[in-house]
Amino acid sequence: MTTAAARTATSAAAVTTTPLGTRRTPLLTLLPRDGALAWVRRGEGMVGWGEADRLEVSGPGALTEAADWWAQRCADTEVHDPVGVPGSGPVLFASVAFDPAVGTSVFVVPEVVVGRRDGCTWVTVTGDADDEQLTVVETSTQHAATSIGRLAYADGALDAMAWCGAVAAAVARIDAGELDKVVLARDLLVTADRPLDPRRLLLRLAERFPDTWTFAVDGLLGATPELLLRRTGRELDARVLAGTAPRGAGAEDDRLAAGLQSSVKDHAEHAYAVDSLADALRPFVDDLVVPEQPIVLTLPNVRHLASDVRGRQRDDDATGLLELVGAVHPTAAVCGSPTDTAARVIAELEGMDRGRYAGPVGWLDARGDGEFGLALRCAELTGADGGRQARLFAGCGIVADSDPIAELAETQAKLAAFQAALED
Template identity: 45%
Template sequence: MSTTLADRTAEDLLADHAPGRSYFGSRRGVLLAEGERAMLEPGPAATLVERAERLLADHADGDPDALLLGALPFAPGGVARVFVPERVRRAPALPIPDAIAAAVAPRPSAPVPGDGGPWHVRPLPEPGVYAAAVDEAVRQMRAGGPLQKVVLARALELTAPEPIDVGALLRRLALRDPHGYAFALDLGEGATLVGASPELLVSRHGDLVVARPLAGSTPRLRDPGEDHAGAAALFRSSKDRGEHALVVDAVAAALTPLCAELDVPPEPSLVRTNAMWHLATTVVGRLADPSTTALELAEAMHPTPAVCGTPEREAAALIADVEPFDRGPYAGTVGWQDASGDGEWVVTIRCGIAQDDRLRVFAGAGVVAGSRGVDELAETQAKFRTFLSALGVEEQR
């Protein structure tokens, strides 16, 4: 079922992506899956991990390289897409380009999907409505309610003049941010979940557990001096540091009962993508019970305040009330797990759902008592840039 070819590279597997195939890439390596040996049937959310791991055990057919691949939704009652692929090809990770060479190199030459004409872009909701919703959430927090943070999201509905070339889009996303987690998961019926997430929810390798929550962001700027000044301001920001601490505390609280050791750095670091600077904290632990799997860890941690808020129940209720769309897999988790329980699950952000000539992309911003609607709107616009630049859409219209 699984094949590792020494003469195959990550670029080869990117080039081989086609409709019906699924790709996942990280610094641990990349995989390209095709076919479905078995698919997880709908069932109670409370038994999802048990049912998924039983699916793998029942359909591995003695192959030690068999794995689960899939996406779990943001909402507990949402639709999960989890399956055992028929065949998996693997390769080492994408190379990280030399910083000097990358600065002068031309952009990836993959054709831009939709080159045949202009895209039509429809925001959900309208920008002014979104900014007003942020300000209302801030009003509730300042009035003394239980809500401390909520992540409110927007979507853009894009329509192309021709069918979208998902493979070309995936290559653009993966090559622009090779430090991140690129994915294209076949959702069936011609739909693909495609994206490049910067955020690791959790990984397991033996008894080693790693999580890297992100919270607190600022857009990248074209001028190098201004760009680094913006990053420094983010690092000093008490608002963003407070928002980040809420997420790190929640991650630590979820992992502490499952780990014999847990190292939580006292302050965040800065990480960058093609479009954004983020505050990040790398949390490392050792499992108390070595049989605890990557998927079990992901279930225990999801959703973090980085995609929902705190308290979780109040934040989720406000999201359901305010957002004019079903998040589906957005802000859920996407990844893989093998028969030993090792795996990687990343937060499903900087992503979209492509089908035929349509693409719905998502972006969210963490709202705390110090937030302003106009600022969070600008943050979502910057996060959309990951996709819009890969599509050749320079501005929202």
């Protein structure tokens, strides 16, 4: 099934990119309250607002259909782009369902995009670029990001005890030889006294987790540490995360870091994730570079084993970024191994519809460049109860040596990243 909501008045409108030099207004402070779109890391990236066009699509060929739709829209668009860098000119923000064949994926063409790369800032407008749109980058809306008052939390699909039972059941199936790894997630519901302001949440996430990619697309927002796939010209790269340890204080923190680095269980979990991505990329690339050993990525709340994978897309391969994303997703980092078996176990044990959680999220430009992360450490602003409710998500990889209580603690540490943004 496919649904599309296109505004025909702007479907073939001109796209104009205007350089703004080295202006340093923080990108996330430019966002309006409604319709925020964002992809920002270390102060660079893009924010957008307004909808010049929109596609919602589901079904077995969802990403191919979206790629064709975007290609046709770009072909029909007159573009003036003197900046000429990845992310300038026409841009599409995307949030893909964890299972695109079943869930609904959302693609948005903003009316206005403000981007920054290597210190250079620009604004892209679809349609007529009036003075108000071009001067918006001078105005910070940070002062309007209001407090949300008290928060009330409630269990999602499974309470803590039931989720631990699901983990134990998954370990039993792994021990029986049915699969090697499965990623189980849980959700947490939150209701605030006042409507949740996405700008406030994005600013807090970016401040606390500057080394992650802070994102927002159609009410799904978060700060992901995992880069599923980036394409720049013919160059492809990804950051794979699997294997996690909490942070501690002083000597305890050092002990936990050393424990992660030496953990056989965490290294096995990580290897499944790296191998699944590498195997999916090999048909498309030359000279795939896969590290022999992961590094330890340190974030304020947790540490991860991380591997940066890179390669060059073959010159004779015409596969676009959206189709490449479809080819590599889901990796074992968010699903498991073997993929089909893990997906079935998730459906049987997790007790919830992931929607766009753990799906690809990011952006694509008219040149075919773009970046897609995995929608992790995130929440969906549901719009329920006057915009006061959100659904938070966290998951972890389950392997033969997994302990349900330890895995529950890992999800709590991951949920704490978003809870801190809510509670600051």
